[in-house]
Amino acid sequence: MIKVYQFAPAFGLPNASPFCMKLETWLRMAGLPFELVNDGLRVLKAPKAKLPYIEDDGVLVADTSFIIEHLKQRHGDRLDAALTPAERAVSLAFQRLFEENLYWAVVHTRWADEAGWAKTREAFFGTLPVPMRWFVPALARRGLLAEMRGQGMGRHSVAEIHAIGIKDVTAVADFLADKPFMLGDAPSSLDATAYAFLANLLWAPVDSPIRRHVLARPTLEAYCQRMKARFYA
């Protein structure tokens, strides 16, 4: 059985970490049996100090892209085998948009913005025992803000970060258009990423101009509802 080490669910989502939600969605889409281990403290022991990671037949694999590659090799490619080279290229480009760019704009709304941080602190750390609850949130916040600055997003003004996120959302909405799934009629691995990131924007109670822009494109919410009904029924 594949064991998935991830953060505990928060914000009423399968996971408030879009990467953890991506992996769970992908496993559901691929129809592979798995067991979730919801334990945020595992990040301290994780091979790359990030969650999620998996244990599959004694092998540890970290990073959702490497995990999915590993699972495809071991259990067959149930989602992307029929994609053309052009579809694979588009899929990779959108994956990068979500994971390497939009992600950091979302991090800003949750960890830098004061109103977003109040929600994040309560949802992610509210159940920590005292005295951890007194110092862990501030330490984690400092770490995330330093990562965001290191990545580059954290060097932009708030207005610029929102504009960047809005451009990404516009590109996704324009590309999805009225297709049922990102690449057409059939779901592919890209939908695991797209759904996880869009649902985290839409359904986490963290307001921002980026979230309002997602709400302003109703095909995106319809897409999330479609993914939820099909894979989380």
Ligand SMILES: N[C@@H](CCC(=O)N[C@@H](CS)C(=O)NCC(=O)O)C(=O)O
């Ligand atoms: N590229 C990684 C990213 C995973 C990632 O960024 N996980 C975040 C949660 S969304 C994390 O564990 N952060 C902990 C930290 O940065 O200390 C993947 O695809 O799995």
